[in-house]
Amino acid sequence: MILQSLELKDFRNYESLSLQLSPQVTIFVGQNAQGKTNVLESILMLALAKSHRAGRDSEMIRWGADFASVSGVVERNQRNYSLDLKILPRGKKVRVNGLEKRKMSDFIGHLNVVLFAPEDLMLVKGAPQARRRFLDMELGQMSPQYLYNLAQYQKVLQQRNNILKDSERMDAGLVGTLSVWDEQLVEYGAKIIRKRLEFVEKIQQFSADIHQRITSGREELTLQYKSSLLENENCSGSLADFFREQLLSRQKDDFRRGSTSVGPHRDDIEVQINQQNVHTFGSQGQQRTAALSMKLAEIELIRHEVGEYPVLLLDDVLSELDEMRQLHLLESMGERVQTLITTTMTYGLQELMQEKAVVYRVMGGSIDRT
Numbered sequence: 069m070i071l072q073s074l075e076l077k078d079f080r081n082y083e084s085l086s087l088q089l090s091p092q093v094t095i096f097v098g099q100n101a102q103g104k105t106n107v108l109e110s111i112l113m114l115a116l117a118k119s120h121r122a123g124r125d126s127e128m129i130r131w132g133a134d135f136a137s138v139s140g141v142v143e144r145n146q147r148n149y150s151l152d153l154k155i156l157p158r159g160k161k162v163r164v165n166g167l168e169k170r171k172m173s174d175f176i177g178h179l180n181v182v183l184f185a186p187e188d189l190m191l192v193k194g195a196p197q198a199r200r201r202f203l204d205m206e207l208g209q210m211s212p213q214y215l216y217n218l219a220q221y222q223k224v225l226q227q228r229n230n231i232l233k234d235s236e237r238m239d240a241g242l243v244g245t246l247s248v249w250d251e252q253l254v255e256y257g258a259k260i261i262r263k264r265l266e267f268v269e270k271i272q273q274f275s276a277d278i279h280q281r282i283t284s285g286r287e288e289l290t291l292q293y294k295s296s297l298l299e300n301e302n303c304s305g306s307l308a309d310f311f312r313e314q315l316l317s318r319q320k321d322d323f324r325r326g327s328t329s330v331g332p333h334r335d336d337i338e339v340q341i342n343q344q345n346v347h348t349f350g351s352q353g354q355q356r357t358a359a360l361s362m363k364l365a366e367i368e369l370i371r372h373e374v375g376e377y378p379v380l381l382l383d384d385v386l387s388e389l390d391e392m393r394q395l396h397l398l399e400s401m402g403e404r405v406q407t408l409i410t411t412t413m414t415y416g417l418q419e420l421m422q423e424k425a426v427v428y429r430v431m432g433g434s435i436d437r438t
């Protein structure tokens with residue numbers, strides 16, 4: 069799929085911006101804090117209606133403005149879709165081909181993106197939270213149902229944790245509602261785990277192939293979804309039954325900690341190279357290569373699932389990779405994947421890409437073609 073054009077109004081440091089994008093490579097060059105990442109963030113908003121870095125949506129409204137808007141035209145399956153997203157101080161409004169959509173899930177998924185930022189190189193080395201985010205971002209844009217289940221799960225989890233934290237100050241009636249929250253937590257949680265399991269199995273195949281290519285066959289990469297709820301050899305019932313049972317048996321502890329100790333919000337992906345856990349035993353280089361393989365696998369998985377390549381967003385990441393890994397990244401983009409790159413480098417990359425890239429210079433919230 070191709071994002072043909074992008075228009076911003078009062079988004080971050082852009083008062084007004086209108087851009088045509090190359091179907092192949094577009095490079096945004098500029099010094100720090102000029103607005104390069106803001107452009108990629110706005111594209112992420114068109115894809116996911118969610119930013120990868122803003123705590124609250126309203127942070128993206130240009131200071132002093134009433135609202136922000138992001139619009140773009142996406143070509144997929146030989147059809148064009150115009151996507152509009154308006155960010156208000158409270159809430160968002162979205163339209164597809166001019167028609168307002170009440171449910172975000174009817175908007176998300178028209179544009180698929182894979183974002184690769186320097187922090188993604190910590191995907192394997194970093195905390196489990198980063199790997200859960202990886203799962204949620206990709207599954208979320210491929211499955212509106214997953215996104216819905218996740219949002220419901222988070223809401224219920226929050227309610228349950230509020231009860232656990234404040235039980236002493238609450239009346240017994242309210243504490244007694246815990247079992248109602250438990251039931252909902254089990255319902256949404258089991259669906260999330262099943263979907264994540266399926267996703268990890270699929271992405272494992274792609275990332276193993278890519279990793280083998282990058283390491284010239286020396287390393288075998290395996291990914292496994294890890295959840296304490298999947299270790300239920302002694303329980304003959306379903307995943308939901310085991311989850312329910314675990315919530316009950318850990319209830320006392322959970323009250324003491326003031327939080328819920330079991331569920332998909334505690335799960336992880338175990339990454340192994342040649343049967344060794346890379347998080348614990350891998351070298352820095354192995355951890356970075358494994359992360360690169362996982363991100364590149366996302367591109368292939370989306371193509372496999374939705375029938376077209378996603379748009380690849382590379383946020384200042386090339387300078388973080390050595391030449392060999394850079395080459396693999398650029399190779400896998402090839403001619404097939406529309407790619408948008410931000411960089412502070414004024415040499416090297418441009419020379420490498422000059423023939424096929426459209427290059428924009430970014431300075432203080434304005435963009436000029438070079």
Ligand SMILES: Nc1ncnc2c1ncn2[C@@H]1O[C@H](COP(=O)(O)OP(=O)(O)OP(=O)(O)O)[C@@H](O)[C@H]1O
Pocket residue numbers: 079080081082098099100101102103104105106107127128129130131384410412
């Ligand atoms: N809501 C907002 N309104 C106006 N300006 C904003 C807003 N939010 C962020 N900015 C400005 O946007 C700029 C940061 O832009 P961005 O994060 O895109 O930088 P960048 O060019 O990617 O830099 P780097 O190379 O350091 O990552 C800062 O100057 C910041 O003050």
